[in-house]
Amino acid sequence: MTVSPAARRKARHYAMQALYQWSMTSAAINVIEAEFHTDNDMSKVDIAYFREILHGVPQRLTELDEAYKVYLKEREQSELDPITQALLRMSTYELVARIDVPYKVVINEAVSLAKKFGATDSHKFINGVLDKVAAKYRAVEVKASR
Template sequence: MTVSPAARRKARHYAMQALYQWQMTSAAINVIEAEFHTDNDMSKVDTDYFRELLHKIPQQLSDLDGAYTGFLQERDADELDPITQALLRLATYELKERIDVPYKVVINEAVSLAKKFGATDSHKFINGVLDKVAEKHRAVEVQATRKSSS
């Protein structure tokens, strides 16, 4: 069964919100997941993807944070606002673990969510960090894309 890009996009949208809630409240992941299924119309959401993101990202926090913190320029990881942190974790997870999703899609989705939920211009920061994460974890794909567009 193929999943529509819109259903995947909604899964990311809700996963980012759920991860934000988890970061802010430390509530159990299963409780947050149940709340999202109760409070939102999940009929047009890739719920399997939502569930994967919501459960796997907290399990890999130190690895995911370590994968992007070296690219934060002048900032410290603990200075990141919770939305930026949730988006970087989500996108870094996808870049590292979901090679079936093109890296440009991962970055574009994170930038789009940052424009919607993040602080002013946070999308530019997120784009810059994720470009570097992609170069490291998707080097072959990034190089292939650059060669084909030149």
């Protein structure tokens, strides 16, 4: 079954919000997931993708944080606002674990969500960090597109 780009986009949208909620409340992932299913119309969402990101990021948190932390320039990870952190974690997860998703799609989706939810100009910072993560984890794909 092919999933529409719109359903995947909605999955990322909700996954970012759920990861934000998880980082702010430390509530159990299963509880947050249940709340999202109760509080949102999930009929046009790629539920499997939403669930994979929501569960995959916390399971691989240390690995993901380490993967992008080296590209934060002078910033400390603790200085990142929760939206930026959620987007970097989610997108790094996609770049590392979902090689079936083109890296440009991952970065474009993160930038789009940052423009909608993030601080002013956070999308530029996120784009810069994810470009470097993609260059490391998707070197062949990045090189082929240039």
